[in-house]
Amino acid sequence: MLYIEQFVYSNKLRHTHPLERVVFALVTMIMALIIKDWQVHLLIIFSMLILLVCKAKIKTGVILKLMSIPLGFLIIGVLTIAFQISSADLNYLFYFNIFNINIGITASSLQTAINTLTVSLSAVSCLYFITLTTPMVEIIYVLQKLKVPDSIIELMTLIYRFIFVFIDTAFNIYYAQQARYGHSTFKKSLTSFAILFGNLWGKAFFKSKNLLQSLESRGFEGNIKVLNPEYSFSKNNIISFILLDLLIFFTALFLSR
Amino acid sequence: MNYILRTEKLNFSYMDGTKALKELSMKIPEGKKVAVIGNNGSGKTTLFLHFNGIHRPQSGNIFYRDKKMSYSSGEIKNIRKNVGIVFQDPDNQLFSGSVYQDISYGPVNLGWDEKEIRIKIEEVMNQTGTFDLKDKPTHFLSYGQKKRVAIAGVLAMNPEVMILDEPTAGLDPVFTSQIMELLNDLNKKGTTVIISSHNMDEVFAWADYVFVLSQGEIISEGKPEELFRDAEVLKKANLKKPWVLDMYDYLLNKGLATVGDNIPRTREELLNLIK
Numbered sequence: 001m002l003y004i005e006q007f008v009y010s011n012k013l014r015h016t017h018p019l020e021r022v023v024f025a026l027v028t029m030i031m032a033l034i035i036k037d038w039q040v041h042l043l044i045i046f047s048m049l050i051l052l053v054c055k056a057k058i059k060t061g062v063i064l065k066l067m068s069i070p071l072g073f074l075i076i077g078v079l080t081i082a083f084q085i086s087s088a089d090l091n092y093l094f095y096f097n098i099f100n101i102n103i104g105i106t107a108s109s110l111q112t113a114i115n116t117l118t119v120s121l122s123a124v125s126c127l128y129f130i131t132l133t134t135p136m137v138e139i140i141y142v143l144q145k146l147k148v149p150d151s152i153i154e155l156m157t158l159i160y161r162f163i164f165v166f167i168d169t170a171f172n173i174y175y176a177q178q179a180r181y182g183h184s185t186f187k188k189s190l191t192s193f194a195i196l197f198g199n200l201w202g203k204a205f206f207k208s209k210n211l212l213q214s215l216e217s218r219g220f221e222g223n224i225k226v227l228n229p230e231y232s233f234s235k236n237n238i239i240s241f242i243l244l245d246l247l248i249f250f251t252a253l254f255l256s257r
Numbered sequence: 258m259n260y261i262l263r264t265e266k267l268n269f270s271y272m273d274g275t276k277a278l279k280e281l282s283m284k285i286p287e288g289k290k291v292a293v294i295g296n297n298g299s300g301k302t303t304l305f306l307h308f309n310g311i312h313r314p315q316s317g318n319i320f321y322r323d324k325k326m327s328y329s330s331g332e333i334k335n336i337r338k339n340v341g342i343v344f345q346d347p348d349n350q351l352f353s354g355s356v357y358q359d360i361s362y363g364p365v366n367l368g369w370d371e372k373e374i375r376i377k378i379e380e381v382m383n384q385t386g387t388f389d390l391k392d393k394p395t396h397f398l399s400y401g402q403k404k405r406v407a408i409a410g411v412l413a414m415n416p417e418v419m420i421l422d423e424p425t426a427g428l429d430p431v432f433t434s435q436i437m438e439l440l441n442d443l444n445k446k447g448t449t450v451i452i453s454s455h456n457m458d459e460v461f462a463w464a465d466y467v468f469v470l471s472q473g474e475i476i477s478e479g480k481p482e483e484l485f486r487d488a489e490v491l492k493k494a495n496l497k498k499p500w501v502l503d504m505y506d507y508l509l510n511k512g513l514a515t516v517g518d519n520i521p522r523t524r525e526e527l528l529n530l531i532k
């Protein structure tokens with residue numbers, strides 16, 4: 001997680017308004033979900049990857065690695081869709097017979113499988129476009145602009161911040177335990193982990209108490225209100241995003257004829 | 258002499274029965290650089306939390322500008338605006354992943370105009386040298402950078418009294434001197450600055466007035482050059498004499514230093530007085 005964080009904060013698309021990126025990715029994702037054509041899906045995946053590599057300047061290796069994570073799940077899922085089980089003969093393209101039951105792939109099941117695969121991958125590539133170009137703080141800002149309730153925004157803000165505080169704390173405890181052979185055998189490791197979690201739990205309570213005190217000292221009155229930096233829209237970005245979406249739309253229109 | 262903050266026979270104990278403050282009376286002179294020194298667990302943080310209205314005394318009173326704190330909600334708001342605390346652990350204070358958001362928090366709570374807040378944020382960012390950090394997430398900052406952001410967040414509220422709980426603990430020497438410099442600047446603009454510290458050399462060089470806290474009681478107070486010469490107090494509170502003063506007194510005894518107008522507080526001042 002920390003690994004991705006570093007790329008997000010240094011990506012080259014960051015210095016414009018986060019809303020334009022998020023809206024673009026969401027619109028494209030909706031198109032990917034509505035249009036049922038694998039060629040359009042490939043176009044979407046391709047354009048998202050190009051944008052990430054050429055515009056956001058994120059390393060190709062990182063993106064490919066990230067794309068391969070859902071691929072594993074997808075292939076297993078898609079195989080179960082592609083194979084049809086039936087006792088009758090279903091016009092199989094390919095099948096084998098066990099105990100009088102036919103297991104195989106039909107033309108329509110293959111079609112559904114490929115469609116599922118490409119639609120998922122294109123939606124994932126849209127989501128990666130958001131996660132790799134927009135830091136969490138800015139995503140929270142966009143959600144706020146989209147009128148998500150304040151209490152959820154506050155929770156997201158605090159959780160995001162304290163994930164890192166607790167990762168730090170947990171690793172510090174873990175290293176301190178390791179330095180004293182706390183993880184030298186499997187059994188010791190189990191005990192040490194139990195202690196680690198117990199400690200972390202206690203620390204969470206202390207931290208929350210201290211946090212409340214420090215918030216109160218700055219005038220906390222029940223909800224957290226903050227100002228965000230002023231983001232500016234980039235005309236060039238907006239125009240190219242619109243053109244790209246139009247291209248996808250017309251390609252879909254052309255292919256459906 | 259005006260006293261901006263005053264406590265009168267303050268008593269406070271925690272729920273486990275630990276008596277944190279015992280009959281504590283002290284007066285903070287306005288516009289001065291004040292240091293509160295004492296061992297860990299002597300009650301410094303508890304005392305600071307009283308100044309800002311977070312803790313309420315179980316008995317005794319606190320006065321802000323000679324007005325007794327009544328803890329009405331309007332008054333608490335006023336106190337928290339005027340008395341700012343920078344906590345020791347910045348991770349307890351920084352609640353947002355964004356440096357900009359965190360600094361804006363106090364001023365937004367004060368209900369200022371958005372434009373005014375943005376100008377103020379920029380001003381304190383420049384003052385604390387955190388401007389370059391504004392696009393960075395909080396968890397990528399070093400300890401010293403977090404500390405600076407925490408100071409900026411309190412500074413943004415324009416407090417009359419700025420309290421810093423061990424502002425230099427865990428910092429490197431360069432950054433320590435930057436912080437002390439910043440506190441000097443603030444003080445010159447009229448802010449009363451209160452710090453707690455374990456570094457006696459730093460306190461001796463910086464403070465106008467020093468309180469020694471031991472087990473919830475003020476056991477001594479005074480100007481640093483007088484207080485740090487009181488061997489009995491130092492022993493009782495387990496404190497070390499600042500090296501500049503220690504050396505100066507030694508050299509005076511041996512007749513190797515001249516008596517200047519002031520007692521030397523820094524290495525340079527001491528060197529000037531050596532024969």
